[in-house]
Amino acid sequence: MDYSMISKLEKAKRYAKERDRFKIHSLEATVEGSNGPHVVKYKDGKWECDCSFFQGRGRCSHTMSLEIILEGMVDIAYEDQ
DSSP states (O other): OOHHHHHHHHHHHHHHHOGGGOOOOEEEEEEEETTEEEEEEEETTEEEEOSHHHHHHSOOHHHHHHHHHTTTTSOOOOOOO
């Protein structure tokens, strides 16, 4: 690996520790739940999950686990349901 790539890798490691540098605007992830996989999406501060609990409540363990992982990197807009 050349010197410039080594310095970029070191910078990347430093950035990764500074979570406040990151703001996630949208994503899609698969969460392996206890009863199988669920697709979770995030866009414009709103979560969406294909599980039945989310459909009735607007939040679920799948979305909340990603909120915890991404704390400080996503804005959350909850709708009253």
